Amino acid sequence: PTAMTSESMSERRACLRRLVARGWKYHRSTCDLYVSLSGVAFTELDVMEVLLPELARLVAEERGLSSDGALLVRKACVDLSGTGLTDGALRAFLSGWQGLDLGSCSSCLKLQRNR
Numbered sequence: 001p002t003a004m005t006s007e008s009m010s011e012r013r014a015c016l017r018r019l020v021a022r023g024w025k026y027h028r029s030t031c032d033l034y035v036s037l038s039g040v041a042f043t044e045l046d047v048m049e050v051l052l053p054e055l056a057r058l059v060a061e062e063r064g065l066s067s068d069g070a071l072l073v074r075k076a077c078v079d080l081s082g083t084g085l086t087d088g089a090l091r092a093f094l095s096g097w098q099g100l101d102l103g104s105c106s107s108c109l110k111l112q113r114n115r
Contacts, residue, residue: 013050016040020054023079026062031074033102038110039082044089052096059100073105081112 023036035055042051063071078097085093090111097107 013046016042016046016050017054020051021058024055024058026071026073031072033073033076033105035076035078037083038079041084042089044086044092047085047089047092047096051093052099055096055100059102071102073102075106075108076102077108077110079110081110085111 019040020035020037023034023040025034025036026032027034037051059071063069080090080093
């Protein structure tokens with residue numbers, strides 16, 4: 001395996017940020033949150049340095065659009081199938097997900113772990 005240059009790593013992170021933003025859907029009328037990341041390969045480092053910070057940014061952006069600065073989430077559906085998450089990456093995601101401060105909402109995770 002060849003080492004990634006800092007420029008190619010930066011490009012990869014930018015691409016991952018765009019994919020996370022594209023997969024983000026918040027429906028204000030129902031207070032449902034959908035995050036579709038199916039098929040996007042995430043390493044543990046990607047989860048910690050790109051995925052979680054980008055989700056935090058999107059949560060903050062939605063809060064800013066709200067008249068009272070709150071983001072009410074009734075249900076969150078996160079599709080992580082086909083992402084190749086390792087146990088460590090999944091643990092990092094689940095720990096970081098709690099830190100997004102979405103309140104007590106029901107969460108549905110779609111995982112496909114058949115490796």
